[in-house]
Amino acid sequence: MNMLDIRPFAAGDAPALHAAVRESIASLSRLFPWCSADYALADAEARVAACIAAWRDGREYPFGIFARDGDARLLGCVGLNRLDHAARSANLGYWTSEAHRGRGIATRAAAWAATFGFRELGLARIEIVVLPDNIASQRVAGKLGAVREGIVPGRIVFDGRPVDAVLFSLSAGTPA
Numbered sequence: 001m002n003m004l005d006i007r008p009f010a011a012g013d014a015p016a017l018h019a020a021v022r023e024s025i026a027s028l029s030r031l032f033p034w035c036s037a038d039y040a041l042a043d044a045e046a047r048v049a050a051c052i053a054a055w056r057d058g059r060e061y062p063f064g065i066f067a068r069d070g071d072a073r074l075l076g077c078v079g080l081n082r083l084d085h086a087a088r089s090a091n092l093g094y095w096t097s098e099a100h101r102g103r104g105i106a107t108r109a110a111a112w113a114a115t116f117g118f119r120e121l122g123l124a125r126i127e128i129v130v131l132p133d134n135i136a137s138q139r140v141a142g143k144l145g146a147v148r149e150g151i152v153p154g155r156i157v158f159d160g161r162p163v164d165a166v167l168f169s170l171s172a173g174t175p176a
Contacts, residue, residue, distance in 0.1 A: 003068035004105065006078065006112050009051040013064055016074035018044035020097040027098055031134070059083065061116070065096065065109045075100045078109040080117050080126070088124040090117055092170070094140065101136065107143045114144065118172050128168040129156055141168040 009017070018041045021028060028035040034047070054060040062079035076096030083090045094110045096103075110128075117123040128146055130137045141148070146168035154162035 004075070004108060004112075005066040005068040006063050006109050007066070008055050009048045009062060009064050011048065011052070013074065014041060014045040014048045016066070017048060017064070017077075020074040020076065024095075024098040028095060031095070031131070054081075061113075061121070063109070063113060065105060075105055076109065078106070078113045080113060080121070080123075082127075083121075088122060090121070090123055090126055092117070092126045092128050094137070106137075106140045110140055111144055114170055124172050126170040128170070130166045130168065131156070131158065132164060132166055138166060138168075144170060146170050 018039070021035055021039050021044065025035065025037060025039065029037065034043070051062040054062060060079060060081035060083060062077060062081070064074050065076045065078055067073045067075055074097070076094065078092075078094040080090040080092055092110060092113060094106045094113070096106045096109075114126050117126050128137070128141045128144075129152075130141065132151065138148075147170075149167045149169055151164050152167045153164050155165035155167065156163060
């Protein structure tokens with residue numbers, strides 16, 4: 001699968017998001033509190049509406065990763081959030097559905113989103129924050145050329161409590 005369509009979410013994307021999340025409940029629910037066994041189409045509709053509003057307001061820039069084969073299949077998501085306009089920085093997050101992992105999709109989409117952040121948003125720094133046992137996401141960060149800055153104690157909240165995370169960064173001059 002070489003051709004990807006990475007774009008902001010549109011109103012009609014909820015069924016595709018719902019299908020991708022449902023396909024990956026087992027792995028996504030471990031990482032994302034919004035992803036639960038009862039994830040419904042209404043949840044996907046609300047998420048798509050929130051993504052559209054975030055774009056409109058400039059709060060964050062979520063993208064859907066779609067197969068460019070005439071199919072409305074969502075392969076995953078990538079986005080920039082936690083924007084700090086004063087520091088010209090943001091967080092880069094990504095996930096792919098279970099059926100599409102291990103094909104370089106997350107790496108290509110994350111590189112595209114990082115380029116968007118540097119070129120379109122004028123960011124100087126992009127951080128990637130990963131749980132220490134999420135080896136696949138750490139591999140993606142490494143393939144992007146991100147610098148592993150180390151483990152930051154209590155950096156993210158996971159299962160309702162602060163936990164350590166591995167911090168990677170990209171700078172405007174870093175090739176993504």
